[in-house]
Amino acid sequence: MTVIGDILFWLVGAVAVLSGAAVFWVNSMARATYALAISFVAVGLQLLLLDQAYLGIITILMMVMEMAVMAVYMIMYMGMNPALMPMSMVHDKRLSRAIAIATFGLLAAGIVLTPWPSGSPLQVDDVTLALGEALMGSKMLAMIVLSPVMVATIVAGVSLSLPRGRYDRYGDDLQRRRADDPQPGGVGR
Amino acid sequence: MGDTVFEVAPGWAFVAVALLGGLIYLGAVINGLLATRATGRAPSAALRWPVAEAARLLRQRRRSTVSADSLLWRIGGAGMLIVAALKIAVIPLGQWTLFDFDAGLVWFNAMDTLVWALIWLVGWGGNSAHALVGGYRFLALAVAYELPLMFALIATAVGAESLNVGSIVAAQADLWFVVWMPVAFLIYSVGAVAFSVWGPFASALAPDIAGGATTELSGVDRLLFFAGRYGVLVAGAAFAVALFFGGGFGPLLPEWAWFLVKTVLVLAAFIWAGRKLPLIRPEQFMEVGWVLLIPAGIVQDLVVALVVVNR
Numbered sequence: 001m002t003v004i005g006d007i008l009f010w011l012v013g014a015v016a017v018l019s020g021a022a023v024f025w026v027n028s029m030a031r032a033t034y035a036l037a038i039s040f041v042a043v044g045l046q047l048l049l050l051d052q053a054y055l056g057i058i059t060i061l062m063m064v065m066e067m068a069v070m071a072v073y074m075i076m077y078m079g080m081n082p083a084l085m086p087m088s089m090v091h092d093k094r095l096s097r098a099i100a101i102a103t104f105g106l107l108a109a110g111i112v113l114t115p116w117p118s119g120s121p122l123q124v125d126d127v128t129l130a131l132g133e134a135l136m137g138s139k140m141l142a143m144i145v146l147s148p149v150m151v152a153t154i155v156a157g158v159s160l161s162l163p164r165g166r167y168d169r170y171g172d173d174l175q176r177r178r179a180d181d182p183q184p185g186g187v188g189r
Numbered sequence: 190m191g192d193t194v195f196e197v198a199p200g201w202a203f204v205a206v207a208l209l210g211g212l213i214y215l216g217a218v219i220n221g222l223l224a225t226r227a228t229g230r231a232p233s234a235a236l237r238w239p240v241a242e243a244a245r246l247l248r249q250r251r252r253s254t255v256s257a258d259s260l261l262w263r264i265g266g267a268g269m270l271i272v273a274a275l276k277i278a279v280i281p282l283g284q285w286t287l288f289d290f291d292a293g294l295v296w297f298n299a300m301d302t303l304v305w306a307l308i309w310l311v312g313w314g315g316n317s318a319h320a321l322v323g324g325y326r327f328l329a330l331a332v333a334y335e336l337p338l339m340f341a342l343i344a345t346a347v348g349a350e351s352l353n354v355g356s357i358v359a360a361q362a363d364l365w366f367v368v369w370m371p372v373a374f375l376i377y378s379v380g381a382v383a384f385s386v387w388g389p390f391a392s393a394l395a396p397d398i399a400g401g402a403t404t405e406l407s408g409v410d411r412l413l414f415f416a417g418r419y420g421v422l423v424a425g426a427a428f429a430v431a432l433f434f435g436g437g438f439g440p441l442l443p444e445w446a447w448f449l450v451k452t453v454l455v456l457a458a459f460i461w462a463g464r465k466l467p468l469i470r471p472e473q474f475m476e477v478g479w480v481l482l483i484p485a486g487i488v489q490d491l492v493v494a495l496v497v498v499n500r
Contacts, residue, residue: 053290053291057295058292061295068306186469
C-alpha cells in the first residue's frame with residue numbers, strides 16, 4: 001500500500017475501535033446499534049483498502065442490514081419501553097469486565113502466538129481467490145459439512161419457535177382447503 | 190475491467206452530482222405533470238412546483254420535537270441524497286465512469302441496504318409515534334423486497350460473468366438483458382421502486398400515519414429527504430438502464446445521450462407505475478416477496494446460468 005493508503009487504513013481502524021467502544025458510551029439503543037454499524041462499515045472499508053473488493057463491500061452490505069434489523073429486536077426485547085428512553089448500555093459491570101478482559105487476553109494471545117509468515121508476500125492477481133484458498137483450501141470438507149448443519153439448525157430453530165404450524169393452519173387432518181391464518185398473506189393462500 | 194469503460198478524474202464527480210440534481214428536478218416535474226393531468230390543472234404548474242416547494246422549504250424554520258435524537262434524525266434525512274450520489278458513482282454514463290469498481294454491482298446493492306438504516310433513523314429520530322411506525326413499516330417491506338432484488342442482480346452478473354457494471358453493459362452489445370432476463374428485470378423494478386419508498390411501496394410515508402417517517406420533518410431536512418428519495422429513484426432507473434437496457438448502446442446518438450434518454454424513460458415509467466398502482470401493505474407483500482418473487486428469481490438465475498454454461 002502507499003503511504004496515504006497506510007494512513008487511511010490506520011484512521012479507519014481507529015474509527016472502527018472508537019465507534020465499537022461508543023456502543024457502551026452512548027445512552028440509547030438506537031445510537032448503540034448504529035455505532036456498531038459504523039464500526040462494521042469501517043472494518044469493511046479496511047478490507048477495501050486491502051484490495052478485497054468483494055469481501056469489503058459484502059461486509060458493509062450484510063452489517064448495515066443486520067444492524068437495521070437488530071435495532072428492532074434490541075428495542076423490542078428491552079421491554080417496558082426503557083429502550084425508548086435514555087438508558088445505560090452497561091449491565092452487570094463486574095462480570096462484564098471479567099469477560100471482556102478474558103476475551104481480550106485470549107484474542108491478543110492468539111494474535112501474538114500465531115506464526116505469521118515473514119517477508120513481503122508474493123504478488124497475486126486475485127487476492128479474493130487467494131484469501132479464499134488460504135482460508136478454506138485445506139478445510140473444504142469442514143466447510144461443506146458446515147453448511148447443511150447450519151441450514152438444518154435454521155430450519156429446526158424456526159420450526160421449534162413457530163407459534164402456528166400446519167395443523168393449526170390446515171386442520172388436524174390437513175384437509176382444510178384454505179389455511180386459517182389470523183393475518184391473510186398476499187398470495188391468497 | 191470493462192473494455193469499453195474508462196474511469197474519469199475525480200473532479201467530474203461535481204458534474205455527476207449536478208446531473209443527478211437535474212434528473213431529480215426532472216423526476217419531480219414528471220411527477221408534477223402526471224399530477225396536473227390527473228387533477229386538471231395547467232401543466233405549467235408542474236415546472237414551477239419543484240422550485241417553489243424547494244424555496245418554501247428552504248425558508249421554513251426547522252421544527253423540532255421534544256427530546257428528538259437530532260443526530261440520528263439529521264443523518265437519516267440527509268443520507269438519502271448521499272446514498273443516491275454513491276450509487277451513481279459506479280454507473281457508467283456511456284463510456285465514462287467515476288469508479289470502475291470490480292464489485293460495482295455489490296456496491297450498488299450495499300448502498301440500497303443503507304436506505305434500510307436511513308428510513309428507520311428518520312422515523313426514530315423525531316421521537317414521534319407515527320414516524321416510528323413508518324420506520325418499522327419500511328423495514329418490514331425491506332425484508333420482503335431485498336432478497337428477490339439480490340437474486341435479480343445475480344442474474345445480470347451471471348449473464349455477464351462479471352460484477353463490474355461496465356462489463357455488464359459490454360456484455361449486452363448484441364442483446365439487451367431485458368430481452369432474455371425479463372423476470373429479473375421485473376423483480377429489479379419492484380426492488381428499485383421499493384427502495385425509493387415510492388408508489389405501492391410508500392406505506393412508510395403513507396397518509397394513514399400522517400406522513401409516516403417524515404411526519405415531523407420540516408424545512409431543509411424535509412427538502413433533503415424528498416430530493417434524496419427522487420435521487421435514489423433516479424439511481425435505480427439509471428442502474429436499470431446499465432443492467433438491462435444495454436447502457437449507452439444505440440444508433441446515431443453518442444453513448445452518453447442514449448444512456449440519459451433511456452434513464453429518463455425508465456424513470457418516467459417508474460414514476461407513472463408508482464402513481465397507478467395501489468399501496469401494498471408490508472405484511473401482505475412479505476408473502477409475495479418470499480413465496481413468489483424469490484422462487485421466480487432463483488428460476489431466472491438457473492435459466493441464465495444454463496444459457497451461460499452452454500454458450
